[in-house]
Amino acid sequence: MAIYEPERMWWNPLSKDERIWVGVALIWMLVSFIFMPIYHVVGSQNPPSETYKVTAEDFDKLVEGMVAKYKVGEENGFPVVHPNPSEPIYVRASMWQWYPVLELEKGKTYRLHLSSMDIQHGFSILPINMNFMALPGYDYVLKLTPTTTGEFHIVCNEYCGIGHHTMVGKMYVK
Amino acid sequence: MANFQFRTDPLSGLKIEKSSENLIKWNVIAALATLAVGGLMALLVALTRWPSVHLLGATNYYRFLTLHGIDALLAWIIFFEVALVHFTSTVLLGTRSYVPWLGWLAFALMLIGGGVINVIVLLGGADVMFTSYVPLKADPIYYLGVILFAVGALLGFIIFFINVTLSKRDGGYKRSLPLGSFGMAAGSIIAVLTLAHGAAIFIPTLLWALNIIGYVDPAAYRLVFWGLGHPSQQINVSAMVAVWYMTAAFVVGSKPVNEKLSRTAFVLYILFINVASEHHLLVDPVLSTWHKIVNTSYMMHLAVLASMIHAFAIPASIEVALRRQGFTRGLFEWLKKAPWGNPAFSGIAISILLFGFLGGITGVIFGTEQFNIIRHNTWAITGHFHGTVVAGTTIAFMGFTYLLIPYIFKREIIWKGFATIQPYLYGVGVATLSIGMMSAGQFGVPRRHYDITFSGAPFSFTFDPAIDMFMSMMGVGGVLAAIGGVLYILISFGSIIFGKKIGD
Ligand code: HEM
Ligand SMILES: [Cu+2]
Ligand SMILES: [Cu+2]
Numbered sequence: 001m002a003i004y005e006p007e008r009m010w011w012n013p014l015s016k017d018e019r020i021w022v023g024v025a026l027i028w029m030l031v032s033f034i035f036m037p038i039y040h041v042v043g044s045q046n047p048p049s050e051t052y053k054v055t056a057e058d059f060d061k062l063v064e065g066m067v068a069k070y071k072v073g074e075e076n077g078f079p080v081v082h083p084n085p086s087e088p089i090y091v092r093a094s095m096w097q098w099y100p101v102l103e104l105e106k107g108k109t110y111r112l113h114l115s116s117m118d119i120q121h122g123f124s125i126l127p128i129n130m131n132f133m134a135l136p137g138y139d140y141v142l143k144l145t146p147t148t149t150g151e152f153h154i155v156c157n158e159y160c161g162i163g164h165h166t167m168v169g170k171m172y173v174k
Numbered sequence: 175m176a177n178f179q180f181r182t183d184p185l186s187g188l189k190i191e192k193s194s195e196n197l198i199k200w201n202v203i204a205a206l207a208t209l210a211v212g213g214l215m216a217l218l219v220a221l222t223r224w225p226s227v228h229l230l231g232a233t234n235y236y237r238f239l240t241l242h243g244i245d246a247l248l249a250w251i252i253f254f255e256v257a258l259v260h261f262t263s264t265v266l267l268g269t270r271s272y273v274p275w276l277g278w279l280a281f282a283l284m285l286i287g288g289g290v291i292n293v294i295v296l297l298g299g300a301d302v303m304f305t306s307y308v309p310l311k312a313d314p315i316y317y318l319g320v321i322l323f324a325v326g327a328l329l330g331f332i333i334f335f336i337n338v339t340l341s342k343r344d345g346g347y348k349r350s351l352p353l354g355s356f357g358m359a360a361g362s363i364i365a366v367l368t369l370a371h372g373a374a375i376f377i378p379t380l381l382w383a384l385n386i387i388g389y390v391d392p393a394a395y396r397l398v399f400w401g402l403g404h405p406s407q408q409i410n411v412s413a414m415v416a417v418w419y420m421t422a423a424f425v426v427g428s429k430p431v432n433e434k435l436s437r438t439a440f441v442l443y444i445l446f447i448n449v450a451s452e453h454h455l456l457v458d459p460v461l462s463t464w465h466k467i468v469n470t471s472y473m474m475h476l477a478v479l480a481s482m483i484h485a486f487a488i489p490a491s492i493e494v495a496l497r498r499q500g501f502t503r504g505l506f507e508w509l510k511k512a513p514w515g516n517p518a519f520s521g522i523a524i525s526i527l528l529f530g531f532l533g534g535i536t537g538v539i540f541g542t543e544q545f546n547i548i549r550h551n552t553w554a555i556t557g558h559f560h561g562t563v564v565a566g567t568t569i570a571f572m573g574f575t576y577l578l579i580p581y582i583f584k585r586e587i588i589w590k591g592f593a594t595i596q597p598y599l600y601g602v603g604v605a606t607l608s609i610g611m612m613s614a615g616q617f618g619v620p621r622r623h624y625d626i627t628f629s630g631a632p633f634s635f636t637f638d639p640a641i642d643m644f645m646s647m648m649g650v651g652g653v654l655a656a657i658g659g660v661l662y663i664l665i666s667f668g669s670i671i672f673g674k675k676i677g678d
Pocket of ligand 3: 122
């Protein structure tokens with residue numbers, strides 16, 4: 001019993017039922033085991049890993065540079081920016097805003113740089129529900145190709161203080 | 175040579191020594207008390223996230239959510255596990271506690287640490303969630319409380335090794351530990367590795383909060399924090415599985431069908447879990463793709479294989495035991511005639527079922543590199559771990575309490591009728607809560623979020639109206655679970671204080 005010491009020879013071979021069960025479980029695990037890296041190669045949506053170190057000041061300069069060059073309007077006090085797809089684009093997280101509002105073109109591939117000015121934030125694009133972390137001190141590069149037009153929102157989904165639930169940004173795909 | 179007071183428990187036949195009995199009692203009592211606080215916080219938080227109720231203000235919501243994480247996940251679970259350490263390293267072997275002073279020191283540190291954390295969080299000094307991701311800063315006292323608690327827990331798990339080493343000398347066992355103790359041995363080994371990560375991250379963070387060091391790297395913090403946070407879930411799994419085996423043995427007299435298989439599965443936990451703890455970091459910057467793939471996928475599946483083995487071995491051993499008792503008609507007479515009215519038995523049955531189908535399956539899916547993009551930090555994650563650590567570990571521990579009260583506290587369970595329904599009520603509640611969370615999370619509803627209508631935000635997003643139903647489902651499930659939780663606390667404390675004395 002599980003509450004008594006086993007008899008002297010407990011190193012017994014498995015019975016047929018046990019062998020079948022372990023065999024099936026093992027095969028199932030092996031399939032998942034192989035499939036994930038395969039999907040990484042053949043699939044078109046994988047978590048990126050390209051990262052650079054960056055200070056808050058430097059990142060802020062890059063963001064403001066993009067805004068100055070490509071600003072096309074303003075919405076609720078946030079600049080709306082229509083950047084050139086061949087240039088890097090930036091999203092800046094800080095307590096508690098996503099800055100600026102980007103306007104992207106459908107079918108173009110962008111390199112989106114994501115970083116935080118202060119603490120950790122969660123970059124959640126809704127309603128398509130894709131989620132990445134924005135950390136201070138790191139520039140996380142997401143390669144992104146919008147495939148549907150419309151209006152998207154960026155919601156913060158990592159707790160970042162008392163204003164966390166008001167941290168909502170916007171993005172357009174035209 | 176001191177004189178050790180042993181007694182033989184009339185119900186279980188266990189040989190129990192006085193000092194280990196007291197250690198078990200007080201650790202269980204502390205576990206119950208922290209679950210009571212954690213559960214109250216849970217109810218308030220659940221009623222806040224239920225949109226048509228939206229009970230608390232934002233500050234209290236975040237504060238109580240922090241405390242719910244701490245009291246439920248850290249305090250309740252670890253106090254109970256330390257009680258299990260004492261149980262499996264002394265009572266189960268029929269030998270004494272060799273280092274009771276160390277047991278009390280560990281207990282005192284955990285109690286003080288837990289008390290300090292509770293006070294500082296309630297005073298508003300640490301609204302940082304239990305993850306306290308830097309550079310979000312709490313009062314230094316908060317980190318100090320965590321360190322005290324963790325050191326206490328570390329000592330608590332070390333006692334396991336001291337007791338089993340010395341027990342052999344006194345004939346507690348000849349060659350191999352009973353399976354229940356073996357499972358806790360796996361848990362204790364993982365615990366020591368895990369708590370070392372805890373020291374590696376909380377000590378620098380304390381120094382940073384005291385302005386002694388200038389900077390703690392946020393990415394490194396996340397890596398080491400989850401070196402603590404995830405393997406500690408594997409302590410919970412090991413302890414839960416040990417409880418499954420022990421309960422089956424106590425209640426229906428079942429015997430592991432194949433000791434080799436079950437023990438190998440525990441060894442798989444030890445070997446693979448520490449290198450499979452990074453699914454929290456799949457959508458983080460810094461870590462390379464292959465690092466993520468190897469760490470989260472390759473190693474994880476071997477730990478899952480171990481759970482698959484237990485999922486077979488335990489029901490099989492119960493079937494064999496019940497068939498031996500004469501329930502042999504057809505394929506399923508044993509299942510019909512199982513002691514479903516015994517809350518210890520129904521507790522583990524519900525725990526096995528929900529852990530596998532709710533917690534386990536979603537864990538494997540959400541831990542996959544690509545799926546994680548659409549689940550990270552959504553409410554689906556919260557749904558997943560209420561399927562593992564609540565529907566699995568917590569319900570198993572609740573069931574085991576109904577054995578510890580007669581065996582260790584020498585009291586009969588009061589309110590037998592309520593005790594019979596308690597695991598079902600709690601199980602249905604948590605399952606509903608968890609499925610509600612997972613379904614809402616599928617639409618991107620964030621976790622740890624006060625207001626998904628985003629009032630006061632510069633832009634407002636409106637979720638798919640389908641989430642209303644799932645959010646309410648979470649609320650209803652939360653209330654049911656809270657009622658089940660209150661029943662558990664009342665029955666346990668009631669039996670400990672007012673239950674009829676057994677034996678004397
Ligand atoms: C009556 C039973 C319970 C109910 C109704 C409940 C409900 C909840 C709710 C509503 C949340 C908030 C999620 C959010 O807003 O993001 C939550 C979070 C959490 N719960 Fe529970 N819970 C219960 C029991 C437990 C138990 C027993 C444990 C641990 C063993 C636990 C561990 C956690 C943890 C770790 C979190 C995450 C906290 C965070 O995100 O920082 N819960 N729970
Ligand atoms: Cu944020
Ligand atoms: Cu946030």
